[in-house]
Amino acid sequence: MKHPDYVKELLLLLLVFVPMVYLGVIWNSLPEIIPTNYNLNGVPDRVGDKQEFLLLMIFLFFTNGLLYFLFRYIPKPDENEEPATETTNHIKAYYRIRFRIHIYLAVFTTIIIYLVSVGRGIFLEKWVFIGVGLLISMIGLVLRNLKPNNFVGVRTPWTLQSDEIWLKVHAFAGKLWLYAGIVIIIAGMFLTVVSGVFMFIFAAMALAALPYIYSYRLFYVTHG
Numbered sequence: 001m002k003h004p005d006y007v008k009e010l011l012l013l014l015l016v017f018v019p020m021v022y023l024g025v026i027w028n029s030l031p032e033i034i035p036t037n038y039n040l041n042g043v044p045d046r047v048g049d050k051q052e053f054l055l056l057m058i059f060l061f062f063t064n065g066l067l068y069f070l071f072r073y074i075p076k077p078d079e080n081e082e083p084a085t086e087t088t089n090h091i092k093a094y095y096r097i098r099f100r101i102h103i104y105l106a107v108f109t110t111i112i113i114y115l116v117s118v119g120r121g122i123f124l125e126k127w128v129f130i131g132v133g134l135l136i137s138m139i140g141l142v143l144r145n146l147k148p149n150n151f152v153g154v155r156t157p158w159t160l161q162s163d164e165i166w167l168k169v170h171a172f173a174g175k176l177w178l179y180a181g182i183v184i185i186i187a188g189m190f191l192t193v194v195s196g197v198f199m200f201i202f203a204a205m206a207l208a209a210l211p212y213i214y215s216y217r218l219f220y221v222t223h224g
Helices: 006-029 052-071 083-116 125-145 165-189 191-222
Strands: 033-038 044-049
Touching: 006 052, 006 083, 033 052, 033 165, 052 083, 052 125, 052 191, 083 125, 125 165, 125 191, 165 191
Parallel strands: none
Antiparallel strands: 033 044
């Protein structure tokens, strides 16, 4: 976007950083040992330390920052290719989707931090991965029905040149993100924090790379 709405971009960045600032403010008051799971009798059967909790928070902050970067900078669209009315509608949808994503993550992360600060971090690890998995699946549902535009979606050089490629790539990407979110939710029930974070890093690379590669292959198959 040639002239981003800097007020909205500032608000989005605030949503990214507010949970981090909140954690920094209360960090010294957090307990050194944090129960992360309880049995049916309400007795903790797994505990972790502050460093393990910090790893989970870095994971959430990284997720939030990565989504901001993807929507803000990759790639920069040229709105001159669209009629002014369509451009205005697409910009509104672009910011509406971004605000929903970052509000969700900011509220979710802040609630997790608060619950830990008051000693109620029940099923902490599971909730983190469930929350991120749900977000990824919801983005997948949006991608499946996303119409061609210059602002939101898998905006590669090849999807932007062909509506047919756009629709095929977004049908593929929608299923990929939906199923990846479900896998993260299920796997998060059983994996340790470190294993879960590595799983997410691998999933994030696949979610970004596979639609890009698929759009490239479709374009050169179609155009010889």
